[in-house]
Amino acid sequence: MSGSTDLEDVFAYVYERSDEHVETLRRLCRQPSVSALGLGVDETAEMVASEMRRVGGDVRLIPTAGKPVVFAVFQGRGERTLSFYNHYDMQPPEPLELWDSPPFAPEVRDGCLYARGAADNKGNLVARIAAVEAFLKTRGELPLSVKFIVEGEEEIGSPHLAKFAERHAELLRSDGCIWESGGKDPRGRPEVYLGMKGICYVELSASGAKMDLHSAWGTVVSNPAWRLVYALSTLKDRDERILIEGFYDKVREPTERDLEALRRMDFDIDGWREKFGLNQFLNNLSGMDFLVKHFFHPTCTICGIASGYAGIGSKTVLPSQAAAKVDFRLVPDQDPEDVPRLLRNHLDSRGFQDVKVMVSEGEHPARSSLESPVAEVAVSTARRIYGMEPVVYPMMAGSGPMYVLCQKLGIPAASVGVSHADSRAHAPNENIRLDDFVNGIKHIALIMHELSKTRPLEKPSSAG
C-alpha cells in the first residue's frame, strides 16, 4: 500500500468539521451518565440515539433487564458489515477535588479536552459516528454497512449484555467488530488490541459469634478474620502459583505468533515500573517472562478485604464477620463458570466449609485471530494514519464483554481508539488530545474503506 488512501475528500471533510465534532463530544460529556449511581444514564441513551438519527442511522433502543442498548444500522454498499461496540455510561467522577476543571464541564487546555468520559468512551463513540457522517456527506453512501452496539452498563460489568447478545445474535452479525477503546502507548505508538482476559469476581466471607466480642474471647471463640486469612493463604503460593486444583486445566498457551507479537511489542516495562514507584515487579519478572505472564496468564487478586476495626488507634475487638473480594482474570479457554465450583472444592477439601463464596461477576476471556480481516485492516490502517508501526496486543490484561458480543458469535474483533498514555480513564482529569480525536475519526473512516475491499468471512448462513 502506498501513502495515498483514496479518501482525501472524506479526510478533508473531517478536518473542516472538526470543531463541530468536538462540540458534539463536549455536549455529550456535559451530560453525566454514571451507571454505578444511575445518574443520567437514560438521558444519555436518548442523546446518543438522536445524534445517530441525525446522521441518518436506523436507531432503536433495545431494552434489557438493565439499561437499554442503543442499536443503530447504517446500510452501505456491498456485502461487508462492520460493527462498533461502545458504551454510553461512564465511571463516577470522584474524587472531585483532584480535578483541575469540573468533570462535567468539558474544557480544552493545551490541545486536550478534559471531561469525565472524554476518553472512556464518549470520544471513541463520537469519532465513529463522525467517520460515518463524513462518508455520507462526501460520498452519499458508506462503503459497507455499519452497526453500532452502544450499551449503558459497561462500567458496572455489562451484567445484561450476555443475555442481550444471545437474544439478538442475528442482529449483531458482522464481518468484524471495532471494540470500544484503545489509543497510544507512552511512546506515542498506536495500539491495537485483539483479545481480552475474562474475569470471575467473587466474595469470600466467614462468620464467628453473632456479635463483635471483646478480644479477650480470642482464646476460645473462632475468629472469622483468621478463618479468611487461612483460607486465602491456601489459594496461591508465595511464588504466585494458583493452587486451586483444575484452575489451569483449560489454559491455552500462547502460540508462536502470539509470542512474536509480544516480542515486537517493545513494551516499556521499566517505564511502568517507575510510574508505579516499584523497585521490581513480582518475582523480578522482566522481558518475555514479564510479557507472557502479564498478557497470557490468569491471576488471583485480593481486591479488598475487611474485618473488625480498621480505624485510627486500637480497638480490642474480636470481629464477627470477615470478607474479601477476589478477582480471577482468566485467559482462553478458561470458563468463568468453572471457577466458583473449583474454588468451592478447593476450600472444602482443605477444611474451609465455613468460608462462603458469592459470585458477583463473570466474563469469558476472548481472543481474535491476528490474521482476521478486521485485525489486519486495523493494523495496516493505523500504520498509515499515524505514520508509525502500531503495537499489536494479542490480549489485553483487562476484561470486557468481547466474548459474548464477538467470539461466541464468530465475529473477529480489534480494539483501537483516541486515548493517549496519560488519558486517565477512571481517574481525575480524564482527557483526550484533540489531534488524536481527529486522527481517530480518519482511522475509523479508513478501516471502513479497507474492510469493504476484503473477502467476506465464510458464513454458514450465506453458504446454505
Next chain:
Amino acid sequence: MSGSTDLEDVFAYVYERSDEHVETLRRLCRQPSVSALGLGVDETAEMVASEMRRVGGDVRLIPTAGKPVVFAVFQGRGERTLSFYNHYDMQPPEPLELWDSPPFAPEVRDGCLYARGAADNKGNLVARIAAVEAFLKTRGELPLSVKFIVEGEEEIGSPHLAKFAERHAELLRSDGCIWESGGKDPRGRPEVYLGMKGICYVELSASGAKMDLHSAWGTVVSNPAWRLVYALSTLKDRDERILIEGFYDKVREPTERDLEALRRMDFDIDGWREKFGLNQFLNNLSGMDFLVKHFFHPTCTICGIASGYAGIGSKTVLPSQAAAKVDFRLVPDQDPEDVPRLLRNHLDSRGFQDVKVMVSEGEHPARSSLESPVAEVAVSTARRIYGMEPVVYPMMAGSGPMYVLCQKLGIPAASVGVSHADSRAHAPNENIRLDDFVNGIKHIALIMHELSKTRPLEKPSSAG
C-alpha cells in the same frame, strides 16, 4: 466468722442514705467523660475531686502527660492502708439509637440505673467513696487509711499510668488494692478477680505500588493484601498454636491452686456459647481445657484488617496498602516489650522484611496471690454480704494497668464491683441494679473493716 459483722451502724447509715448515694451517681453520670473524644474529661476530674473533698479527703489532681490522676488520701486508724483503683473516663456512648434512654440522662427503670458509665466505672467509684463516708459519719474515723487513685484514660489504654506509677511509687504504697470493677456472674454469684492478662497491640502493614492500580496488573505487581495474608497466616496455625519463636518461653503454667480455683468456678461455658450464637468453641474446647485456655493462655487475635475496596458490589482494584491490627493477650510472665522483637524476627526469618510492625499499646500481665490478705478478705466478705460462695478468678481474660499500679510495687490486688451479668459495659443500655450498688457500698465497708484487722505485709521500709 459468724453472720455478725460488727458494722450494723455503718450499714444502717448506708441504707438510710442510699437515695443520696444514687443521686451522687446520677450527677456524675450526667457529666460526659469520653476520653476517646476528649469530651468532658477535665470537668469530671474536678467533680470527682470535689466529691472526695466534701467527704473529707486530702485530694490532689496529679498531672500526667495526658489527663490528671485524681489522688486522695483519707487518714485512718492503725498501720494498714487500702488503695482503690478507679477511673473517671468512660467509653463513647455510640450507637446512640440502641439506647432506650439517653446515655447521659440517667434513668431508673425496674430497679436499675441506666447511663453510660453507671457500671464502668462511676458506680464503683461512688460506692467506694460512700463506704468511706459511712465510716466517717458513724464512727468519726476510718479503721485504716485509704488511698484513691482515679485515672482519666483507662478507656484508651492508660497510656500515661506506667510513668505516673514510677514517679509516684511512694505515694501509691498500700497493703492491698481493690481494683476497679467486678460484679455478679450470670448465676448471681459475686465475682472476685485476682489478675489480668497483659496486652501487646500492633499494626502490621504492607505497601505495593504507590497508587491503587487496575487489578489487571495483578499479574506482575506485588499485592500488599496478599503479602499481609501470607504473613498473618504464619503467625498462628489452624489449631491455635502461636508460631512465633520464643513467644511461649516466659509463660508460667497455672499452679495447682489456680487449677483448683478454675475447678470451683463452675463457669457457665454453655451459657456463654449460646449467648454468642456459637455451635462450639474453638477446637471444641470444654471443661477444664476451656478454662485453662481462656484464663491462662496467651492469644494472637486479628482485631481488624483492611485493604482495597470493601464496599458494595465489585471494584477491580489492586490495592496499594494493606494493614491489620493484631492483639496479643499475654499471661504471666510474658513481657509486652518482648513481643515486637520476637514478631520482627519471625517475619524477617520467613521473608517478610517488607511487612512493617507498629506497636500501639502494651501492658504487662499481672497476678495477685490467692492467699494475699486483700484477696482473702475480698472473698470472705463477699461471701458474707451476698450470702453466696463467690467465684474466684485467678486471672481475668481482659487487660488493664494492674501490673504498673500493683504487681510492680508489690501490692496485692483484688477486683470486686457493682455490676451484674447484663450490665452492658461498653455497650448501649449500660446499667447497674440499685440493690447491687447498695450491697457494693456495704461490701467495701466490710473489706475496710476486715483488712484493718490483718497482719501487715512485710515491707522493707518499715523493717529498716
